[in-house]
Amino acid sequence: MVGLAAMLGAGVFSVWAPAAQAAGAGLLVGLVVAGAVAWANATSTARLAAAHPVAGGVYAYGRAELGPWWGFTAGWAFVVGKTASCAAMALTFAAYAAPAGWQRPVAVGAVLLLLGVDLLGVTRTARLARVLVVLVLASLTVVAAAGTWADEPAGLPPAGDVLAAGPLGVLQAAGLMFFAFAGYARVATLGEEVRDPARAIPRAIAIALVVVLLVYTIVGIAVLHVLGPEGAAASRAPLADVVAAAGWDTAGPVVRVGAAAGSLGALLALLAGVGRTVLAMAREHDLPGALAAVDARRGTPSRATTAVGLTVAVLVATLDLRGAIGFSSAGVLLYYAVAHVAVLRGGTWRGRAAHAVGTRLAPGTWAVRVLPVAGLLGCLVLVATLPPTAVLAGVGVVAVGVVGRLVLRRR
Template sequence: MVGAGVFVVWGPAAAAAGGGLFLGLALAALVAYCNATSSAQLAARYPTSGGTYAYGREVLGDWWGFLAGWGFVIGKTASAAAMALTVAAYLVPQGWWQRPLAALAVIALVAVNYHGVTRTAALTRIIVAAVLVVLLGAVVLLFLGRPAAPWTGGDPLASGPLGVLQSAGLLFFAFAGYARIATMGEEVIAPERTIPRAIGIALGLAVLVYALVGAGVVGVLGTDALASSTAPLLDAVAAAGATWAMGPVRIGAALAALGALLALVAGIGRTSLAMARNGDLPRPLAGVHPVHQVPHVAEITLGVLVSLLVLAVDLRAVIGFSSFGVLLYYFVANLAALRQAEGRRHPRALQVLGMALCAVLVVTLPWQSVAVGVVVYGVGVLGRLVARRQESSR
């Protein structure tokens, strides 16, 4: 959750909402909380790989599960390629070796995942600790630095409801990584207790980090300058008079993107495993390593696919449809939690609110993102229909 988004999302969010940026952050946190409680409740009842794909199948039926799983795998594969390219862009701002470096980052993290979830968790702890140290240092510098004005947050209502909703969508997707915790259900000790606690604690800490960083960059740059910034934290540190800290911030951003990529590889691999077990993806992807107990076929396939993508195209500007898929994924999670009969932990009102907010954020997405999302889902549905018909005929 504390990935590359915390270093870059403030510019687009400020452009959408202006002074309503923090209203957008509060709304994003509310949506995330509703979704997180639904994911945690379902994970405690169904501790299996696949996350909402598995929960949708158990509670709502096969097609609901497929819609959630397909959106997660396709959208997050594009996000993984974007994260790899972000790592390379921060470490090597220019040069032909950016793409090979991005592919090398993918291969290295797939290798870490291949050797077991304990190694994935260990590397994640190291990356997150380093990123949090960088962010804490940057926040201190921003609060002690030289702001452009005493406070230039602007009118929080000037952009209107649509601007606040758009900023909420951007900020929500920046830290919506808690569902990946639920995809690890088969590899966690006492998942019915551990996963809900992990989701709640992680979400709370991520929202706190975002609030501190957001207050720092807005206080130094103001929303107008922030809206035009492509590297808000770097620009804010420079404006605060701490240009010497730009190097560490750049390294921290690259590490944060690596951490997000590591979590994506683990989450996509487990969801692909669950889908392949049920024939919703090619069945060979369901292979589990006899020693390391990880979905090694799915992860190697993902590594090859993402490496080819980063070598061929730049997905950072064309992954808007992944937002469409993630919102549908969480809509299914909330609906499944609403219909869950046993093991309930949270009131149904939270799940209804989560569904409604996911639907509202969908309609505020750019129409291009919605159109691409519909086409991608259409391809997935058609492929599943053809595969089912072939199985029936056999």
């Protein structure tokens, strides 16, 4: 449920427009490519989680398997990418919940409000995750039904138009749509909080990813069937427009409530998660030590969370949704690239760790060795084919972090 709530958030309500702009009718092919890369990433993440049942995700795995610099690169890429994800979630919430002209101020207000909630020590639990998943799935069911019984649909594009945008357009759509899959990393960070993590975490990741891929495929077909590639590319709230174009006006509020619930729930949890990652990095002196302060009364990482929240508010005020999604995907794909390197070079498929991994996750030797290579190449290719501004911004910010750590270490 935590994995589903993390993935069935803002992404499924927002990613169709930028993906359609990049690939047109080929966005479903991009979805398959993104799902394949996500599966490879999930496999490597699960192996590492089985070998290292600790909190921290790839930041902790990279430090343990490859050394502090690799861990820092993964952690900083995660912070960069997920901070942009927060901005995209706030913008998605505003696109569905606010009238035209008020969307950016409403998005900034939502960030500041949830920042205040997070500073009070309120975080999403698995029980709340179940409620949010039910709300989101209910709204997506309405979208699928509207797409099936639409009055005057645009119709699915001809098969010959699927690759009309070319391989580059499809790969760029895949990179953008990867934004909607990235939540399964949150499951891997629960290594210290679940029973039998070597078994539970890999299974949770795999089940959540399969369910999400099925849901996304159904919703993607509905979007293309009702709006067509051009209509999807021009939409600010694609799923609400699907319901409206299908003549289901009375169901529009259900979709908007689902989008708002998914976006705000994921935003609240992610603000907390990124703030705590910054706290962990500050404690290891990978970020300025001042960010390691913890509120003595509430036990929350107040300075780290405030820094993340204010940064998100600035991004919301300056970025558009496509830019935020591209920036986020660049950072998160680099994060998973480190996970694959950790599997390949860190030796998690040798010795005792290999026994746990091999028997629980990937019985075949080809999967143990080939999937990390395929996943690493997939991550790098998708980063390279994202919109140039997103790539330059994402890689540039990661590089600035690396240089900053070098300066801090030398001092």
